[in-house]
Amino acid sequence: xxxxxxxxxxxGQDDAVAILLALGSPELALEAVTIVAGNVGVDRGVSNALKxxxxxxxxxxxxxxxxxxxxxxxxxxxxxxxTDGLMGLALPEPTRQAEPESAVxxxxxxxxxAEPGSIDLACVGPLTNLALLLIQYPEATRGIGRxxxxxxxxxxxNVTPAAEFNIHADALAxxxxxxxxxxxxxxxxxxxxxALATEARIAxxxxxxxxxxxxxxxxxxxxxxxxxxNFAGGPLHDPCxxxxxxxxxxxxxxKVHVEIDTTSGPGHGRTLVHWWAKTNGPAANxxxxxxxxxxxxxxxxxxxx
Ligand code: RIB
Ligand code: CA
Numbered sequence: 001x002x003x004x005x006x007x008x009x010x011x012g013q014d015d016a017v018a019i020l021l022a023l024g025s026p027e028l029a030l031e032a033v034t035i036v037a038g039n040v041g042v043d044r045g046v047s048n049a050l051k052x053x054x055x056x057x058x059x060x061x062x063x064x065x066x067x068x069x070x071x072x073x074x075x076x077x078x079x080x081x082x083t084d085g086l087m088g089l090a091l092p093e094p095t096r097q098a099e100p101e102s103a104v105x106x107x108x109x110x111x112x113x114a115e116p117g118s119i120d121l122a123c124v125g126p127l128t129n130l131a132l133l134l135i136q137y138p139e140a141t142r143g144i145g146r147x148x149x150x151x152x153x154x155x156x157x158n159v160t161p162a163a164e165f166n167i168h169a170d171a172l173a174x175x176x177x178x179x180x181x182x183x184x185x186x187x188x189x190x191x192x193x194x195a196l197a198t199e200a201r202i203a204x205x206x207x208x209x210x211x212x213x214x215x216x217x218x219x220x221x222x223x224x225x226x227x228x229x230n231f232a233g234g235p236l237h238d239p240c241x242x243x244x245x246x247x248x249x250x251x252x253x254x255k256v257h258v259e260i261d262t263t264s265g266p267g268h269g270r271t272l273v274h275w276w277a278k279t280n281g282p283a284a285n286x287x288x289x290x291x292x293x294x295x296x297x298x299x300x301x302x303x304x305x
Contacts, residue, residue: 002029003120003145005245006107008065009238010038010125010166011048013081013219017305018124018238019052020212023060024304027246028120032110034063034103038125038169040085042067045125048085050094056212062096065103066128069170087222089215104132111143119143120245123177124150124238126166131173134180146183150241152258152271153189154290160269164189167260168269175260184286186258187241188271191251191289195240196233197223201298205305213305236301243297244289250296253289257282 005028009015022030033053035045042064049062082088099106107129111119121144123130130147133140151166151174159165167174178184197220205217223234244251257274259282261267273288274281 002026003245004114004118005030005120005122006032006034006110007242008034008036008121008123008125008129009049010036010040010045011052012039012045012085012125012238013087013223014236014238015039015124016048016052016086016219017216017236018122018242019049020056020216020305021239021242021301023056023058025242025246028242030060032061032063032106034065034107034129035098036065036125036129037067038166039081044085046098047094050096050098051086051091054094054096055091055215061099063101063103063106064098066132069126069128070131070172071170082222087219089218089222091215103129104136107133108137108140111140112137114143116142117145120145120147122148122150122241122245124166124241126169127151127173127177128170131170131176134176141180141182144182146185146245148185148187148241148244149177150187150192150238152186152273154273154275154288155190157270158189160266162261162267163269164271167271171260171262171269175262178258178260178285181285185244186271186286186288187244188273188288188290189235191292192237192240193231193235194292195236195294195297196231197236198233201233204298204302208302210305213302216305239301240292240297243292243300247300250293251289252291253287255284255287257284258286258288
């Protein structure tokens with residue numbers, strides 16, 4: 001039985017692949033895509049989500065969410081995803097537009113009407129939309145099942161030495177989410193840096209001959225090889241969060257306490273992960289994943305997109 005599923009994202013190259021993975025996976029019934037500013041502005045994110053959905057022939061609705069963070073304007077992604085957010089991949093302009101309803105009221109209405117715990121979420125951009133929902137419509141969260149979050153790091157960050165981009169972009173929102181008591185699964189850089197888009201994996205996507213898989217291969221091939229990390233390929237962050245919901249056996253980690261550094265110093269946006277939990281330490285509030293079977297993940301991804 002497919003789980004009801006909503007993806008909150010800032011497309012974004014890897015967000016786009018997460019959309020296609022969700023669409024191609026029978027375990028999830030993707031019923032909406034909500035957009036938050038992050039890699040690109042929220043309107044560009046809406047357009048990119050619609051382009052990707054139409055590439056896959058999907059009529060899944062898109063809802064426009066937060067155009068900025070709770071406390072300040074986003075420092076939009078440093079063009080890691082190209083100025084258009086899709087690495088310059090030429091896709092037809094979308095024929096649809098975003099739904100007239102904004103993302104947070106849509107989430108509140110949908111979750112309030114849902115069976116308790118019946119809708120899983122993946123949040124793969126800044127957490128502003130989810131935080132606004134928690135603040136403004138706390139009763140709606142009863143409809144939420146699992147929440148997979150791509151963000152944070154047990155170790156080093158990527159946008160600063162301390163912080164990963166999604167959390168850093170709206171640390172106050174992340175703080176609201178990690179204090180919420182929701183069933184959180186954190187998919188940090190320590191895991192996503194194992195899921196590298198190597199030449200062989202890109203070639204396997206191309207070999208399928210599927211237009212959507214070819215688009216994914218193009219997106220991955222254009223991702224900077226990140227010399228700074230000395231990687232054999234770009235890390236495919238966001239689909240790992242969707243994969244954690246679909247194939248829990250592919251990943252592993254531990255339930256620990258996570259707190260967000262919201263101070264204005266060099267640690268701003270850090271996910272402080274109590275990995276070596278002390279018996280009398282703070283209660284666990286998230287399943288933090290630090291391992292993925294990357295080969296199996298890419299085999300599944302190639303079959304699904
Ligand atoms: O740090 C990686 C995350 O930031 C990914 O979600 C990527 O899309 C960007 O949003
Ligand atoms: Ca993202």
